[in-house]
Amino acid sequence: MSGTERNGSQQPRSPISRETKQLYRSLYAYSSDAVFLLDADGRIVELNPSAERVSGYSAQELQQVKFSEFLLPEDVPIARRKLRTVLTEHHPEEIDLSFRSKPGGLVMVHAKAVPILTNGTVVGILGISQDVTEQAQAVQILDAQSRVLEMIAKSTPLEETLDKLLRMAEYQTGAKCSIRRYDQDVKALFNLAAPSLPESYLQAIEGMEAGERGGACGAAVSRKEIVAVEDIERSQLWERHRDIALKHNLRASWSLPMIDSEGEVLGTFAMYYGEKRLPTEKEIELTRRTCYLAILAIEQNRSNTIIYRMAYHDSLTGLPNRRYFQEKLGESIRRAHNGDSKLAVLYLDLDRFKMVNDSLGHGAGDILLVEIARRLSDSLGPEKFLARQGGDEFVVLLIDEQVPEAEGVARHILDTFVRPFEVSGYELFITPSIGISLYPEHGADPSALLQNADAAMYAAKDAGKDTYALSKPQNEAQDGARILLENDLRKSLERGELYLFYQPQVSLFPIRRIGAEALLRWHRGYSEWVSPADFIPLAEETGLILQIGEWVLRTACTQGKKWIDCGYEPFIMAVNLSPRQFRQPGLVEMIRSILQETGYPPEYLELEITEGMTLDVESASGKMRQLRDLGAQISIDDFGTGYSSLNYLKRLPISRLKVDRSFVRDIESDSGDRDIVKAIIAMAHNLKITVIAEGVENEEQLAFLEENGCDEIQGYLFGRPVPPDEFERGMSVQKVPKQ
Ligand code: C2E
Ligand code: MG
Ligand code: MG
Numbered sequence: 001m002s003g004t005e006r007n008g009s010q011q012p013r014s015p016i017s018r019e020t021k022q023l024y025r026s027l028y029a030y031s032s033d034a035v036f037l038l039d040a041d042g043r044i045v046e047l048n049p050s051a052e053r054v055s056g057y058s059a060q061e062l063q064q065v066k067f068s069e070f071l072l073p074e075d076v077p078i079a080r081r082k083l084r085t086v087l088t089e090h091h092p093e094e095i096d097l098s099f100r101s102k103p104g105g106l107v108m109v110h111a112k113a114v115p116i117l118t119n120g121t122v123v124g125i126l127g128i129s130q131d132v133t134e135q136a137q138a139v140q141i142l143d144a145q146s147r148v149l150e151m152i153a154k155s156t157p158l159e160e161t162l163d164k165l166l167r168m169a170e171y172q173t174g175a176k177c178s179i180r181r182y183d184q185d186v187k188a189l190f191n192l193a194a195p196s197l198p199e200s201y202l203q204a205i206e207g208m209e210a211g212e213r214g215g216a217c218g219a220a221v222s223r224k225e226i227v228a229v230e231d232i233e234r235s236q237l238w239e240r241h242r243d244i245a246l247k248h249n250l251r252a253s254w255s256l257p258m259i260d261s262e263g264e265v266l267g268t269f270a271m272y273y274g275e276k277r278l279p280t281e282k283e284i285e286l287t288r289r290t291c292y293l294a295i296l297a298i299e300q301n302r303s304n305t306i307i308y309r310m311a312y313h314d315s316l317t318g319l320p321n322r323r324y325f326q327e328k329l330g331e332s333i334r335r336a337h338n339g340d341s342k343l344a345v346l347y348l349d350l351d352r353f354k355m356v357n358d359s360l361g362h363g364a365g366d367i368l369l370v371e372i373a374r375r376l377s378d379s380l381g382p383e384k385f386l387a388r389q390g391g392d393e394f395v396v397l398l399i400d401e402q403v404p405e406a407e408g409v410a411r412h413i414l415d416t417f418v419r420p421f422e423v424s425g426y427e428l429f430i431t432p433s434i435g436i437s438l439y440p441e442h443g444a445d446p447s448a449l450l451q452n453a454d455a456a457m458y459a460a461k462d463a464g465k466d467t468y469a470l471s472k473p474q475n476e477a478q479d480g481a482r483i484l485l486e487n488d489l490r491k492s493l494e495r496g497e498l499y500l501f502y503q504p505q506v507s508l509f510p511i512r513r514i515g516a517e518a519l520l521r522w523h524r525g526y527s528e529w530v531s532p533a534d535f536i537p538l539a540e541e542t543g544l545i546l547q548i549g550e551w552v553l554r555t556a557c558t559q560g561k562k563w564i565d566c567g568y569e570p571f572i573m574a575v576n577l578s579p580r581q582f583r584q585p586g587l588v589e590m591i592r593s594i595l596q597e598t599g600y601p602p603e604y605l606e607l608e609i610t611e612g613m614t615l616d617v618e619s620a621s622g623k624m625r626q627l628r629d630l631g632a633q634i635s636i637d638d639f640g641t642g643y644s645s646l647n648y649l650k651r652l653p654i655s656r657l658k659v660d661r662s663f664v665r666d667i668e669s670d671s672g673d674r675d676i677v678k679a680i681i682a683m684a685h686n687l688k689i690t691v692i693a694e695g696v697e698n699e700e701q702l703a704f705l706e707e708n709g710c711d712e713i714q715g716y717l718f719g720r721p722v723p724p725d726e727f728e729r730g731m732s733v734q735k736v737p738k739q
Contacts, residue, residue: 015039016116016124021046024116024126034109036127037116042067042083045124054109054131056102067127070099072106086113087122096136097129103277104174108136134282137172141289144168148293158301162193162294169290170196173283175271176250178202179258179294182210182221182267189217189268197272201248205241213240216255217268224265226284228254231276245272252277256291258298266298314388316366317373325387325395329446332399336439343439344406346396347453348376348413348432351465353392354540355612356428358579359620368423368430379416384409394432395450403438410434410468417466431466433457442471458482482538488524489535489544493551497523500555501721504730505572505692505714508706513731515572515606517714518556519721520548540578549581550590557600559724564601568731574606576637582613588626595630602631606656610637614652621652628653635692640676649687656712657684661695664715668700678708685709 016039025046028035034054037046044062052059055070068076075097082093092114101107109129116124148168151161166177178194188207208214210221219227219237229235230252232245238253245253255270269291271279279287312324320328329345336343350372357365369392376394377386385397396413398406413434420427435456443449452471460469492498498520505515522530539545553575560573581587595602607627614620614636624634635656636649640663649657659680663673677693684691693705696715705713719730 034129038125072098086115090115108133152300161297178270180267204244216253220255220257226256230278258295320387341400342403344398344403345437345449345453347435347457348394350392351431359612364424371421433460434468437471502727503721504719506718517574545578557598561598561600570604572606576608606633608637656690659693664695
């Protein structure tokens with residue numbers, strides 16, 4: 001049915017005569033341009049089939065409607081001005097106009113408005129419009145595309161970029177658009193941007209499941225292709241969410257899955273219309289372009305997020321890193337300052353972690369750290385801010401109501417370390433020492449709070465490790481003292497403040513002196529004697545142990561050779577090796593040249609290592625064999641305090657086991673310790689390894705050890721560690737007469 005016929009039944013109110021209309025009608029009926037005949041008031045009185053096609057309205061719907069009502073509001077003033085010019089000045093005008101077609105899409109036309117004159121008066125206007133939507137849209141899309149690309153390049157927040165993109169798509173199509181993120185873990189969709197959809201609708205569908213019952217978007221995710229629903233009211237896909245969609249006047253929807261370069265579904269781009277319809281080819285094309293830009297924006301955002309994560313998170317454990325913690329702490333202090341709230345910093349350092357790293361290798365150390373991080377974050381929960389400060393140090397920030405619980409949290413952390421950690425087939429027992437500082441009591445800025453918590457952590461270590469300590473003002477002084485200690489230790493060698501004392505080792509069957517352990521002493525500033533227990537860990541930490549250890553070996557061998565040269569019967573000289581020394585690449589060479597240099601017989605040199613250093617059996621046994629090839633002996637010091645894997649003993653070239661003095665100490669009172677000592681002796685003898693007990697101070701301990709077949713003894717009962725001349729005096733009885 002043509003508009004011409006319908007027009008026949010209307011009462012024309014314009015002064016355009018029936019003949020004029022007839023004439024124009026026959027001229028333009030078959031024109032591919034959209035032609036409108038307007039009266040002098042701008043009302044539509046006549047239009048051709050092309051105009052119906054372009055506008056999507058029927059002639060009947062347009063009759064007597066003011067032309068300006070169809071235009072986009074921003075085009076109305078210019079259109080009015082041009083039409084007025086045509087009416088008053090009687091000459092044609094060209095004009096670019098945009099309006100919404102009936103389905104809602106944007107139509108852009110290039111129109112020529114020609115005056116219709118009857119007897120010299122303008123009775124109407126003939127509008128001949130060329131549909132330039134495609135070209136204009138292409139330009140507009142390109143323009144919008146470059147604006148969005150610019151936003152992506154400038155790392156504009158994702159929501160903002162997507163919002164802009166959707167507004168552009170909505171402008172082009174007249175639809176209401178949305179972009180939703182697909183969460184693979186929960187298999188559901190979450191809103192990212194939807195500038196025109198009502199908030200109540202978005203809330204209702206937030207977290208909507210993907211799949212065949214999740215509307216067009218849900219189906220688009222599972223099918224990985226565009227899904228167009230012509231009528232929501234009758235679609236199976238919308239069964240669950242139909243009412244809420246219809247309530248918000250959403251009748252048709254189509255959705256395109258956003259698929260990234262790896263083929264993973266990132267989310268969906270969807271368009272909604274108020275009436276039932278299917279997309280046109282052009283609309284699908286536009287949808288695809290928009291989708292492409294959205295994917296770009298999301299992928300860019302994702303790599304920005306990864307960069308951000310990398311800058312603020314520790315790559316090994318995934319926890320926030322030192323920088324993040326500093327910023328978070330600074331921010332919390334600023335807020336606390338305004339609102340008078342409280343903060344607590346818990347500083348955790350693992351006890352003996354270095355030993356794991358040194359003996360099992362860094363790979364195992366890393367696994368342990370990851371396990372610890374996991375256990376800590378599980379036990380602290382998401383409300384408490386946990387970060388890795390570096391190495392084997394972790395920090396926790398407590399805010400407000402968590403603060404009074406700070407000590408409870410510290411105890412809770414200690415509890416989580418009770419169970420062993422499984423690393424590379426070993427069960428490792430590891431403990432932390434924790435220092436706590438409070439805001440505002442112990443510092444007003446992040447570095448003061450961290451320093452004081454760190455100092456308190458050292459106090460916890462001094463108190464025996466595996467415990468926590470609260471920051472105290474004197475901890476600052478202790479911290480200073482530590483730095484001084486380190487400085488002095490560095491100078492101790494050149495100043496000649498280090499000495500070796502020797503403690504006798506005695507065999508029981510028969511009782512005779514068979515060796516000596518060389519034990520380090522530091523006469524600091526020639527005024528105080530510092531125990532090796534206080535400075536060896538620091539020397540180990542700073543690497544000074546390498547120089548010191550070399551000095552110890554050279555001094556012990558020189559002394560041993562001197563005694564031999566003096567005519568004393570050669571005896572075992574036991575020298576302690578630290579983990580770092582044992583790991584040191586040139587160790588074997590260094591010992592070989594000291595032996596050559598001093599002329600000390602290698603078979604009388606015994607190197608004491610600890611259990612922890614042998615955990616990596618492969619590399620430890622390699623090194624031990626090289627040392628054995630030099631002719632030296634190897635003993636395991638402090639046996640029983642380390643790791644429980646006894647299996648390795650069989651595979652290592654060990655000549656002696658030194659039962660730790662903690663077992664000997666309580667032999668009389670603790671039946672458990674008695675059992676352990678018995679078991680160690682039995683097992684060692686089974687493996688043809690000699691057993692020496694350390695720290696034997698009284699006859700009762702000696703009697704028990706004798707009774708249970710212990711081979712040798714070292715302890716105050718037979719002699720304390722003493723300077724070489726004093727040691728020599730005690731040896732005189734054993735002097736072998738010179739020939
Ligand atoms: P260690 O190797 O287990 O040495 C035995 C420690 O027990 C020595 O303490 C010794 O004086 C002490 N001791 C011996 N008999 C008794 C006793 O009957 N009762 C008691 N209560 N203690 C006894 P010291 O000399 O303070 O050394 C402590 C630790 O320092 C040593 O333990 C060793 O691990 C380390 N150390 C000492 N000298 C060196 C060294 O030259 N290099 C390295 N790397 N470490 C060393
Ligand atoms: Mg020792
Ligand atoms: Mg020992």
